[in-house]
Amino acid sequence: MADGMVAGMANTVGQSTKLASSHASHAQPGKPVSPPVYRQSTLTFETVAELDAVKGSAFTYGRHGNPTTRQIERLLCDLEGAHGAMLTPSGLSAITTAISAVVRPGDHILVADSVYGPTREFCDRTLRRWGVDVTYYAPTIGSQIGTLMRSTTRLVVAESPGSLTFEMQDIPALAEAAHWHGALLMIDNTWGTPLHFASFAHGVDISVHSASKYIGGHADLCMGVILAAEPVYGEIRACYRELGLAVGADDAALALRGLRTLAPRLACHQRGAINIAAWLYGRPEVADVLYPALPTAAGHAIWRRDFTGACGLFGVLLRDAYDARTVASMVNRLSLFSLGYSWGGFESLVLPCDPRGTRTATTWAHEGALVRFHIGLENVDDLKADLDRALRTLNDKTTA
Numbered sequence: 001m002a003d004g005m006v007a008g009m010a011n012t013v014g015q016s017t018k019l020a021s022s023h024a025s026h027a028q029p030g031k032p033v034s035p036p037v038y039r040q041s042t043l044t045f046e047t048v049a050e051l052d053a054v055k056g057s058a059f060t061y062g063r064h065g066n067p068t069t070r071q072i073e074r075l076l077c078d079l080e081g082a083h084g085a086m087l088t089p090s091g092l093s094a095i096t097t098a099i100s101a102v103v104r105p106g107d108h109i110l111v112a113d114s115v116y117g118p119t120r121e122f123c124d125r126t127l128r129r130w131g132v133d134v135t136y137y138a139p140t141i142g143s144q145i146g147t148l149m150r151s152t153t154r155l156v157v158a159e160s161p162g163s164l165t166f167e168m169q170d171i172p173a174l175a176e177a178a179h180w181h182g183a184l185l186m187i188d189n190t191w192g193t194p195l196h197f198a199s200f201a202h203g204v205d206i207s208v209h210s211a212s213k214y215i216g217g218h219a220d221l222c223m224g225v226i227l228a229a230e231p232v233y234g235e236i237r238a239c240y241r242e243l244g245l246a247v248g249a250d251d252a253a254l255a256l257r258g259l260r261t262l263a264p265r266l267a268c269h270q271r272g273a274i275n276i277a278a279w280l281y282g283r284p285e286v287a288d289v290l291y292p293a294l295p296t297a298a299g300h301a302i303w304r305r306d307f308t309g310a311c312g313l314f315g316v317l318l319r320d321a322y323d324a325r326t327v328a329s330m331v332n333r334l335s336l337f338s339l340g341y342s343w344g345g346f347e348s349l350v351l352p353c354d355p356r357g358t359r360t361a362t363t364w365a366h367e368g369a370l371v372r373f374h375i376g377l378e379n380v381d382d383l384k385a386d387l388d389r390a391l392r393t394l395n396d397k398t399t400a
């Protein structure tokens with residue numbers, strides 16, 4: 001069938017046919033720097049032979065991807081050293097799809113106690129309903145994880161640094177123990193990003209990301225990524241297809257746009273965060289700063305050994321003298337830090353957190369408040385002045 005209107009029928013066809021049969025025209029001499037947004041469910045072909053020729057290789061239907069999603073997948077594989085990539089509608093769906101693809105009823109999996117909260121809910125509810133046994137382990141367990149392995153252990157789930165509490169995990173040690181026992185190692189590498197932690201070179205089999213964070217980078221997009229090593233890629237890709245996962249064309253275009261500037265944005269987030277985290281560490285109101293890039297942080301040696309950079313997210317442990325109301329009023333006073341979940345956009349964020357309720361393998365001992373900060377792209381001195389004004393009120397009995 002000819003592109004556009006059927007030749008010779010222009011004067012005889014009805015208005016509705018003219019509108020519905022006028023397809024997109026693709027030819028133009030110049031090339032746009034950014035690819036067009038491929039809003040496509042149906043793709044049409046001229047002949048049956050043409051359709052048959054592309055089956056299984058090129059795109060035949062919108063759900064199977066488009067040139068933008070393919071380009072993002074290739075870039076991410078290249079950055080992190082993966083064999084293949086899949087884009088999912090959210091970071092959480094990347095995690096749940098990857099786990100679903102590799103476990104069977106009767107399997108056992110080991111999950112870090114510091115894992116992202118919703119990952120834990122999926123393990124406790126859905127996975128257990130499917131007959132998968134879940135054991136949580138201390139995130140700093142290292143090679144001792146071998147003692148928790150069973151003959152049925154299929155997967156070790158790691159996240160380094162951990163959500164909210166920022167424990168660094170010894171990924172090469174976990175990989176060695178997992179592989180020795182015939183299990184796979186998956187990591188949530190959202191904090192590390194594909195730029196700062198080369199997970200596959202450190203023995204990881206599956207790496208997942210929330211692209212809603214730095215890959216999107218502008219707080220206007222929810223997306224996830226599954227990256228896989230060659231031996232497990234086919235199995236995960238098949239499950240991903242069977243589940244019918246896909247991302248929207250507009251979101252894919254935003255993700256590709258975010259990726260272009262990932263490196264300079266991260267450099268700026270890191271510069272600001274190192275400066276502010278070190279300054280906070282010296283403050284009298286602060287008991288500790290949970291930021292692996294700081295030499296004073298517990299996991300600093302592992303971070304230095306394995307990572308090539310840090311992002312803008314860290315935790316601050318306040319001294320235990322301040323109750324929750326006093327901390328809330330301090331947070332309310334910040335004007336350049338918005339209160340909100342998520343992170344990885346250009347804006348600074350703050351969030352009071354309490355990791356105590358979700359742990360089972362370890363106990364979170366610190367009595368004082370934990371406040372999480374994301375350092376955005378604002379001027380560092382302005383952010384410090386804002387923090388200084390707010391932190392001072394912690395000791396101000398009359399306004400607490």
Ligand SMILES: *Cc1c(COP(=O)(O)O)cnc(C)c1O
Nearest residue numbers: 090091092116188190210212223
């Ligand atoms: C935000 C986040 C997720 C979930 O990603 P969504 O895109 O919000 O679904 C998973 N893991 C970590 C470490 C995160 O910070």
